[in-house]
Amino acid sequence: MPTPRIDILTLFPDYFTGPFTVSMVKRAVARKKVDIRLHDLRKWATDKHHTADDVPYGGGAGMVMKPEPLTKALTALKRGRKKVKTLLMSPQGRRFDHGMAVELSEEKALLLVCGHYEGIDERVMAMIDGEVSLGDYVLTGGEPAAAVLVDALVRFLPGVVGDRQSVEKDSFFNGLLDYPHYTRPRFFKGRGVPEVLLSGNHALIEKWRKKESLKNTLAKRPDLLDRVELSGEDLKLLKEAQKELEAGG
Ligand SMILES: C[S@@+](CC[C@H](N)C(=O)[O-])C[C@H]1O[C@@H](n2cnc3c(N)ncnc32)[C@H](O)[C@@H]1O
Structure with missing residues (x-):
């Protein structure tokens, strides 16, 4: 090519x-x-x-x-x-x-x-x-x-970003904003990281990330949700995200 x-x-x-x-x-x-x-x-x-x-x-x-x-x-x-x-x-x-x-x-x-x-x-x-x-x-x-x-x-040219997944998980790629990211140290200024990220359970981590991505989108760019196609599972997570936002989290 x-x-x-x-x-x-x-x-x-x-x-x-x-x-x-x-x-x-x-x-x-x-x-x-x-x-x-x-x-x-x-x-x-x-x-x-x-x-x-x-x-x-x-x-x-x-x-x-x-x-x-x-x-x-x-x-x-x-x-x-x-x-x-x-x-x-x-x-x-x-x-x-x-x-x-x-x-x-x-x-x-x-x-x-x-x-x-x-x-x-x-x-x-x-x-x-x-x-x-x-x-x-x-x-x-x-x-x-x-x-x-x-x-x-x-960033979208083949072979430019080493890990293709990193581009595909960025904001807007799937129509939503990205989920929050954390790195070491585990505690910083008295704040930890979400326990699920330390669990090693990839399915749970993926589910948490999807929900946080929906939550971020709902909180910061709700207009994007009008244009994205959500699965039944996504809609369930969106409801949970909405409840968590209303509860202040
Ligand atoms: C001072 S601007 C001219 C603006 C022009 N008189 C107008 O009001 O449409 C000079 C150049 O900057 C570039 N430019 C200015 N604003 C831009 C924008 N929002 N997006 C892309 N290019 C921009 C364009 O190439 C433009 O020709």
């Missing part, structure tokens, strides 16, 4: 030095599970000063990213390649979430465009397949959004 490739077009390639040179993304790149290529948009701004922005037609505040360097860059980066999904980071886009991270992890070639200033010249949108938003707020540039997108989707 070919290594998935992610090209990122940005005015600030240095921005990614931090996020892409530590932890999971660094490991994924080192193990050739993903091929990430950063491109400085100014390379395609061919005037003396490598100008990538200009004043807006109609006047008003801010600058707009010029169409020529963007178009040249996108053309060059797509040339000779069959299917490259080109996404603009934008507060006006589809909100990024677990489902989209899984969906994008199945793409073989992504091209992420990071806007800046007031955004890009609207005519470049003809070369964009979709817009992705990190959330309902405005960032200074698309770089943090691209870094988040890459981090989240890399």
Whole structure:
């Protein structure tokens, strides 16, 4: 299977030095599970000063990213390649979430465009397949959004997270929030850990984790429960979780 490739077009390639040179993304790149290529948009701004922005037609505040360097860059980066999904980071886009991270992890070639200033010249949108938003707020540039997108989707690439189960038990994978976790020491500031986790009884531990996952979801994100399919056993556990929450636990 070919290594998935992610090209990122940005005015600030240095921005990614931090996020892409530590932890999971660094490991994924080192193990050739993903091929990430950063491109400085100014390379395609061919005037003396490598100008990538200009004043807006109609006047008003801010600058707009010029169409020529963007178009040249996108053309060059797509040339000779069959299917490259080109996404603009934008507060006006589809909100990024677990489902989209899984969906994008199945793409073989992504091209992420990071806007800046007031955004890009609207005519470049003809070369964009979709817009992705990190959330309902405005960032200074698309770089943090691209870094988040890459981090989240890399976790779903085969062979990146050593223990696949750890990804599958994370929040949202099965539509619920994760259960609480504990590690040593057994007592910390006068508080122990739930006895069941010390029992060695895997069936009981799994049942406890499922109930705690339902409880967490009910307490923190009850909206998720409207969208998830629960078995008869899950519904029983949910009732117990609700009672425990009402009793303050
Ligand atoms: C200052 S913003 C421009 C916002 C634009 N004038 C608007 O209100 O829609 C500059 C760039 O940051 C990026 N950006 C800002 N907020 C974002 C968000 N919530 N998600 C993804 N990208 C975002 C986009 O690439 C955008 O072109």
